[in-house]
Amino acid sequence: MTATDPPAEAPKTTTPSAGTALPDATARPTATYQAGRPFAPGTPITGTARLRAYRDDGPICVALGTLPRGHLPPLPGALVALAVSAVLLATGVGEQHSLALFAPVAVLLLTGLASGHAHTGRLDWLVPPTIRAIEYGYLAVLGFAQSVPAPLIFVLLGVLAFHHYDTVYRTRQGFWPADWLFPAGLGWEGRMLVVALFGLSGFLPFAYAALAAYLGVLFACESVLSWTWLVRGGGVMDDLEEEGT
Amino acid sequence: MTLAVIIATGRAPGPDPIPAAAVPVPPPGASGDASESPSRSVLSRLLGQLDRLGVAERRLITRPDLAPPLRKDGHDPVECEDTAADLREISRLAYGARTSVVLLPGDLVISDEQLARLVLDAAEQPATAVTVRRVGGRARPVRADAAGRVAAAGSAFHRVSAPTADSPGPLHIGEQRTVQAAGVADDLAGLLELPGALPPSMALPASPAGDDDYDALELMLVGLVRAGMPVTAQAAVPELVCRRVATPEEARAAVEAAERANERRVRLRAAVKGNDGWFATYAVSSWSPLLVRLAAWFGLTPNKVTLASAGLAALAAFWFGNGTRSGMVTGAVVFYFAFVLDCVDGQLARYTRQYSRLGAWLDSMFDRAKEYVVFAGLAVGASAAALGGGLHVANVWALAVAALILQTVRHMIDFSFRDRPRPPAPDAPAAPLTVADDPNAAAGTSGAASAGTVERLSRATAGIPAVHWAKKIIVLPIGERFAVISLTAALGNARLTFAVLLVWGWIAGCYSLTGRVMRALHG
Numbered sequence: 001m002t003a004t005d006p007p008a009e010a011p012k013t014t015t016p017s018a019g020t021a022l023p024d025a026t027a028r029p030t031a032t033y034q035a036g037r038p039f040a041p042g043t044p045i046t047g048t049a050r051l052r053a054y055r056d057d058g059p060i061c062v063a064l065g066t067l068p069r070g071h072l073p074p075l076p077g078a079l080v081a082l083a084v085s086a087v088l089l090a091t092g093v094g095e096q097h098s099l100a101l102f103a104p105v106a107v108l109l110l111t112g113l114a115s116g117h118a119h120t121g122r123l124d125w126l127v128p129p130t131i132r133a134i135e136y137g138y139l140a141v142l143g144f145a146q147s148v149p150a151p152l153i154f155v156l157l158g159v160l161a162f163h164h165y166d167t168v169y170r171t172r173q174g175f176w177p178a179d180w181l182f183p184a185g186l187g188w189e190g191r192m193l194v195v196a197l198f199g200l201s202g203f204l205p206f207a208y209a210a211l212a213a214y215l216g217v218l219f220a221c222e223s224v225l226s227w228t229w230l231v232r233g234g235g236v237m238d239d240l241e242e243e244g245t
Numbered sequence: 246m247t248l249a250v251i252i253a254t255g256r257a258p259g260p261d262p263i264p265a266a267a268v269p270v271p272p273p274g275a276s277g278d279a280s281e282s283p284s285r286s287v288l289s290r291l292l293g294q295l296d297r298l299g300v301a302e303r304r305l306i307t308r309p310d311l312a313p314p315l316r317k318d319g320h321d322p323v324e325c326e327d328t329a330a331d332l333r334e335i336s337r338l339a340y341g342a343r344t345s346v347v348l349l350p351g352d353l354v355i356s357d358e359q360l361a362r363l364v365l366d367a368a369e370q371p372a373t374a375v376t377v378r379r380v381g382g383r384a385r386p387v388r389a390d391a392a393g394r395v396a397a398a399g400s401a402f403h404r405v406s407a408p409t410a411d412s413p414g415p416l417h418i419g420e421q422r423t424v425q426a427a428g429v430a431d432d433l434a435g436l437l438e439l440p441g442a443l444p445p446s447m448a449l450p451a452s453p454a455g456d457d458d459y460d461a462l463e464l465m466l467v468g469l470v471r472a473g474m475p476v477t478a479q480a481a482v483p484e485l486v487c488r489r490v491a492t493p494e495e496a497r498a499a500v501e502a503a504e505r506a507n508e509r510r511v512r513l514r515a516a517v518k519g520n521d522g523w524f525a526t527y528a529v530s531s532w533s534p535l536l537v538r539l540a541a542w543f544g545l546t547p548n549k550v551t552l553a554s555a556g557l558a559a560l561a562a563f564w565f566g567n568g569t570r571s572g573m574v575t576g577a578v579v580f581y582f583a584f585v586l587d588c589v590d591g592q593l594a595r596y597t598r599q600y601s602r603l604g605a606w607l608d609s610m611f612d613r614a615k616e617y618v619v620f621a622g623l624a625v626g627a628s629a630a631a632l633g634g635g636l637h638v639a640n641v642w643a644l645a646v647a648a649l650i651l652q653t654v655r656h657m658i659d660f661s662f663r664d665r666p667r668p669p670a671p672d673a674p675a676a677p678l679t680v681a682d683d684p685n686a687a688a689g690t691s692g693a694a695s696a697g698t699v700e701r702l703s704r705a706t707a708g709i710p711a712v713h714w715a716k717k718i719i720v721l722p723i724g725e726r727f728a729v730i731s732l733t734a735a736l737g738n739a740r741l742t743f744a745v746l747l748v749w750g751w752i753a754g755c756y757s758l759t760g761r762v763m764r765a766l767h768g
Binding site for chain 1: 603617649660
């Protein structure tokens, strides 16, 4: 035991949260829109960076989201987009030039414009699961309707699920995926657009296989490499126990 | 990392100035022949425990006349004239600390497990105080509210109405709150230096402060609570020990009680998650602690158990992919054991306190992977069986894809709801330190009254076991999902498995989504 004086310096500042991985993550929360009873005026509402990461927006969506400067509430558009894509998928998805192939554009316009919003509304947490339902549902229904091999659809959705669970579980450990991962993964809108374009040209199974292979390698390698880097001590955190697995 | 500040100002009774911290205790394992073994003091026992918990940064505070015996034992204390000086020193140390700060009385006899809970498990909390059942002795009364927070704390001056427990003194102040705690300590010291500001009206007969009117730790707890800081009341496990001693007899009795307690059993009991689902609680955790002890004995890490569980799930998927009846039954049994190991890894991590961020991530990721790999196995098996004219007659890939989508979207609803934006819970309002009476005497139930309708209904029915389990089962938690997959696959076929998962999962999704939307709107 030692009685040497510890340095009595200036007060420490609280560590800022790691939630800076997304562009626009620091956008000013808009207090104009609140579903339900509004929070008391002036209450600081923080921590929506993770909610926005769960959206998994790609570059097109992010670019669209800068246009309304975060003033457009995200939930109404997302719910309308869910209904629209359901209707479009229901109106004959089998023919190659069906309306369903334009669903990604409609969904993108309805949800993408609000992607810059801070998601501070009381029900804005419904937006990421809604986007997931649209994306997964679209990929599944289109794939089955245009006779993409079923295991291929399952594998593509499994790869996407890996990425989306990985985003949640990694940020929960205070460990954010690299900034470039979300644009590199094309975002939900990018993946839907790719599939729709290939649907128009009739090479859908190829698109599913290529997407599954590219995204699978991308997401798995990024995740494994960054965990390896963190466990080997490259990370900024020092509280990780070495367990060697 | 943690800084431990040990306040050894308590005195052993007698004519000579002997710190209670220097009272000898029997060495570990010795019963009866204490005279033979090298002597050990209460303080060196405590320091040894801190060593084992990896707390290397320690400061010792004592009175000038108590310092020589401590120095003789090889300690290096800081001398403080009185309680105000103690508080000034605590303030200085907390202010300069870059870590969380644990405050301990030097004359404390505490079980290893109880100390580990305070030092390791409470590190992320704003502040934590150990509380014990009210049995009198060297402790001050506290009142804990329904949420497990200290609502009021007592000292020689400050009163507590309707106390629920006692605080023997140990405190853990989280890293984010050390500067605030330093301010509290300074305020308290200032009041003590002001004559008549804190008249010690009720010095108890067994005052923990010895010759002083106050003990720095009792004042710190009062100060933190009245400053509005959320202080968690960490109730000591009844069979463990956490008490202050002053005489060799007390010390011997306390150490013997600490050594008698079966800490392994306490730890094992605490390793089983309290809020698990019905299947996990009754069909797995009823016997999985055996496996936890076995795994700990073999020195397995939680991550190895996680990997073994994933391996079993892959094996189950392989058997399901076979498509024959024997394959389905084998797969179901193997899948059950995959779930057992899935529970064991978390329990082992809590039992051995081997937490890691990688471990938490691996566990969660593999949980999902296990389920979806088995979906694929079942779909492959159905196709294989259809080819061979076996059990199944159809292509169930569409059902497998639907089940995957439903489960993932349900999870995303859970995650997003959990991470929804909420204004941070404000600290309780501050109360003045110079008022002796309990400032929150009437405010004990205000928390329940302000809750929304859903929350109140939910709380009101939580006490009924049937309702409690029904609410757990309806949301189709992981244990129930694994059980459904195993049972329907073994007794029926893949089509039945997916049909049950889809119908039940859809009901579960609607049920929890409704509750969450209402909670978010009115909460």
